[in-house]
Amino acid sequence: MWSANSFQRKVIEYYRQHGRKHLPWHGTKDPYRIWLSEIMLQQTQVARVIPYYEAFLERFPTIVDLAEASSDEVMHLWSGLGYYSRARNLHKAAKIVAKDFAGTFPQDPEEIEALPGIGRSTAGAIAAFSFDKPTAILDGNVKRVLARCYGIEGWAGKSAVLKSLWAKAEKNTPSQNTAQYNQAMMDLGAVVCTRSKPKCEQCPLAKECYALKQDMISELPGKKPKKTRPKRSVYWLVCIDNNQVLLHKRPPSGIWGGLWCFPELDQTAPIPEHYEQLSSFVHKFSHYDLEVQPLLVKKLSKTGIMEPNETDRFALNLFDKKKQAKTTAIGLPTPVSNLLASLS
DNA sequence: AAACCGTGGTA
């Protein structure tokens, strides 16, 4: 096994020769742009992020622009990207930076990590890429490279495994050229040391890789234990009146928090008396299946749905179905957007 | 510790 120093040199040399250097967030040290890219890239692939990243920056060029925006418009620009708490936390953090840091992004890794939505790895990435701090990262790419290279077994969701991976990440991270090293590790994991069919013949670490030597590539890194996904069944009420569609804003926490949705009823609840069934469908989340039966409601007697209730959970929002969401800056979950499109 | 939180591509 080589020294940390040798490991670093091989990884950085690989990056200098073969790494990706022209993604939209490369070539900048603007912490706002680095931060935005890191958040969007959480559990999301590069190709999918790029158009969202560019549209977001076009609308909010600076962190103060973002801080001053409405939550509906922020969610609108995140619609379809998923994991919407990222957008809510991003907006929240922008307001904190604008107010508590006079609009200047903090450089101290601990202050960065204290912002909502930024964990240890994302804080390390921002601090290294923007401010040349010697901070380590441990995203999915780095986890995969380290687990295979050093034979670190077990699922990273287990705290002991995660601790072991962090220890190796810290040990291997150089105090100089940290940004380049971190970028190189991400790139190596994303392009060469992929989950399936890694390109070991292109890997600068292949000579000493534990997983390759032991023929354990498919076993490392350890997989998350699988469990059966439950199914939930709901009605969505499609209430159209005067060319407008009734939507309500979901509460800030929970699934699709802060996004606008058709009024939703559990299938045990009483439903309107006059309706027409539209085509049902199943929306698959990572942790459960949602079976949706849309009901085109003809008459709203005895449902109470059209009345904003005491707690204001059913705020009324009528918008022009012909204009769709394109001219209406609100957040819409993908299946809501799809159903709206099918109505016009 | 383990559940929660989206979506679309891939095999």
Place this chain on the structure above:
DNA sequence: TTACCAAGGTT
């Protein structure tokens, strides 16, 4: 087709 999962963080 189903199952897995991609630059994680919060509770």
